[in-house]
Amino acid sequence: MALYVMKFGGSSVGDIERMQRVARRVMEKQEEGHRCVVVVSAMGDTTDDLIDQAKLLDPNPPAREMDMLMTTGEQISIALLSIAIHQLGGKAVSYTGWQAGFRTEPVHGNARITDIQPERVLKSLEEGNIVVVAGFQGMSEDREITTFGRGGSDTTAVALAAAIEADVCEIYTDVDGIYSTDPRIVSCARKLSEISYDEMLELANLGAAVLHPRAVEYAKHHQVKLVVRSSFNKNEGTVVKEDVTMEQGVVVSGIAYDKNVARITIMGVSHVPGVLAKVFGALAQAQINVDIIVQNGVQDGIADFSFTVALGERQKALDVIESIRSQVPYREATSEEDLVKVSIVGAGMVSHPGVAAQMFDVISQQGVNIKMVSTSEIKTSCVIDREKLNDVVRALHTAYGLDTNEQAFVGGPQERR
């Protein structure tokens, strides 16, 4: 008998029929002799509909009231799921975030969990209940309702699993697990049976939307064993844990990409060392996240350098650079869109030299120009023209021996949280 936390996202509980399917699934788990805590997101488009209504009233609504508004979405889900379980003859009890003991910072829209007091959840489990907990929400010390921001329900599930010392935290979603790359690009993508937290973090950060990075970080920190699997079938999912059995010959586990990339280039900068600090200090002060930074060869104390930001912050970044021109003389600042960052990720890379070199080689063979490069112990990223994305991903997938004969299953729309 094990203790499970099972998390179902918005599309898994998108309508009454899906809600019933989730109820049956949880009941089956309980009938196998396990204890179950279920974490659910708001149904389908509920959250977006609520946001739309608020924006009709005020394009810039107060964050506190948005938290009051949006948390109703999950509260509806937990009540309906409990009713569905009850209808099947099961015993269920639903708890909002604050009832389940989630305490957070006094921040609205993106609060961090400070403490979980799971006594009520544990007591209800002891009484034979399936405990259904609203994802994405908690309460601050001064009894204000707060939310966790994007990926919030994943975080709820992982944090609760840690607090109640669950054996497994299952993340049910609309895909079968974590794939070696996006199956919409590579139809013979390989479902990974296991992946390490660090690899998952890189993949999550690099645009694979299945698991939110924050939830993975939490899982790594508390050593919560995650399983990512489909809510639409019984296939084995992907296990995310600390130590992963290395498959023979597999150095690269997955290939990720991120289209949300703009490149800014500043040309003809003098006194480079001090200048870098000034430029990136100003960008940081403007809350702009900078990803890759590359400096071109310095000649006579004059150099070009480039960096990437999210597409939505391109103009803001250019404005910041313009605003400091008097302190940081440069010849010209330009920007580029229509780019993509392609990354190979693998825990084995650190002990296998030449993996990155192979990547550059494969990309060159596709006749594609590499615009920027960045590396860490377990990943290498290249920024290239977006139009070449599919060719490059397919070529890398083959080159690193990731192709399989099976057809990947790609389900409905991506989960929102």
Place this chain on the structure above:
Amino acid sequence: MALYVMKFGGSSVGDIERMQRVARRVMEKQEEGHRCVVVVSAMGDTTDDLIDQAKLLDPNPPAREMDMLMTTGEQISIALLSIAIHQLGGKAVSYTGWQAGFRTEPVHGNARITDIQPERVLKSLEEGNIVVVAGFQGMSEDREITTFGRGGSDTTAVALAAAIEADVCEIYTDVDGIYSTDPRIVSCARKLSEISYDEMLELANLGAAVLHPRAVEYAKHHQVKLVVRSSFNKNEGTVVKEDVTMEQGVVVSGIAYDKNVARITIMGVSHVPGVLAKVFGALAQAQINVDIIVQNGVQDGIADFSFTVALGERQKALDVIESIRSQVPYREATSEEDLVKVSIVGAGMVSHPGVAAQMFDVISQQGVNIKMVSTSEIKTSCVIDREKLNDVVRALHTAYGLDTNEQAFVGGPQERR
């Protein structure tokens, strides 16, 4: 500067535009120098929609989960109204029932308020906020979310007004105030400027749906001054309070009716005195509410008697009577529908003999047979055939001098809570 509690029902906040109108109305009150607490119901059909979804899953859903589900309706309303006020440049803060300090019995679906801890509401008022509170909901000692049942938002408003010692509790609805009778039947019905709690209680209990009896009882008990007025115009409403200035010559304040009446008649009952206790004891045990009871003349220890129940309990009542036939011998039990109970209500009746006699006279002049009669200090009720309802109400309205020359305003759909 006064302290107001303003309650808006579901149709007053039925859509985004109406929500904005309510926001403006509250802002105006604040701009006049008053402090405002607003209590709102769920928007329009929200509650019914939530109930429908639950019933799709389970025709008999657990009451606890229904409370979890339905309380989201008011939570959405308070958040959106606060956002609307914010958009107008106002300062608003919303509170769920538990946040506003409503403590209740540990009962779901129909909990009574045990205590109100209004410190948080008072503090927010002091900080210059318009405080927006979710109607209809509270929390039990063991932190379970509870609801108050029908009329719950009225009760929230009145109870909160008592707890914070508000000067007035305004109930905004879709009619201009309390009328001398249903304006749909009598177009020249008179809007009452004042009415006593007791009269209002009789009118509320007798089917005038504007105010829930429970809220009126609460107001009477705590001497909360109520004003019933329209959310769609600025007309003066009706003041409900303890001591009402009697208008010259007005003994009867209003005429109410209730179509939800079935009459059960038991004929040929012997040993009547002991039998009455048995019959009504059995009905009470079956949770059937009995209203009027009339016993016909006893002859040789054998009598007939009749009583009224709600239409929906007619068959259940007949079944109960059939089940005790062995203990209570009788010749025959019959039932009648298509009836209506018409009542005249007036605090002055107690000091004006002959008011009831006049009622019987007026009804007889309409050629209508009076089937049952019941009286209290401030009302007299007659059960008659339903087809004669409109004629009788009009004749009584004229006879008691209630007709006016103004046309009554009848707004949109009736408020649900």
